[in-house]
Amino acid sequence: MTHVDMWTDGACKGNPGIGGWGTLMRSGGKERELFGGEKETTNNRMELTAVIEGLAALKRPCHITLHVDSQYVMNGVQSWMKGWKRNGWKTRDKKPVKNQELWMALDEQVARHQIEWVWVKGHAGDPGNERADALANMGVDEARGS
Template identity: 55%
Template sequence: MRVSEVQRVDVFTDGACLGNPGPGGWAALLRYGTVEKVISGCERETTNNRMELMGAIGALEALKRPCHVRITTDSQYVKQGMQQWLPRWRANGWRTSDNKPVKNQDLWQRLAAAVARHEVEWFWTRGHSGHPDNERVDAAARRAAEKQTASS
């Protein structure tokens, strides 16, 4: 498919954790033109970094066909991981530069597989800085984490 035929989707993601580790939630806002959808999920015992990764994974896995995806996250961990660290981790057998196992390898591999279906650009915004879409997914991720706490 030519790039001009690929649908462009804007995605905003966030993760939240009540304690670290503790109950966590993630959320993503997917926007295609004027159509918006917010998705979210939660886990009983997790970390903030895992929830940040799950926001991006959840968004990409929700897309039914290959798209040009512009992902905005407030997580430098996710953005730098995808843009800088992932190629080295793969080349080093999922070990860091100091030969330690990569943390959250299962989710990094899942995210890499989800990204492979799409044409993805990564953007960063400072969290809690008033970016309206980031504030929306932050609130949704927090609600998901609180929902997990309530159901425990």
């Protein structure tokens, strides 16, 4: 199984506002960068989108070391999602899960791969995270039309 190091990040100018997402992938000495944006979104949606797009870009199942700076994404996958699925994508309070369509898409992508989740502190000098952040901001610029 191919090993991929992946860093993801989301950005939003205003929350909600113009947002972007970025993903950096490295494997076998090669590097790939992805980014995109939306005119009206939230930071959490962009954090989720960065992971979904990165995982979806892989053509076959991989072993991934996935570096994220989003506690929302990490907690969602590792702690909350199992209960949400068991409860029909409802929270403990019986309310619909926010960003449900993205969580469902992420669940589908996570099932394809073997993932080691690594939390990194954002804006703390991790080179992969810094590049993912720069890509996310490129996505903001693209959505802004600049």
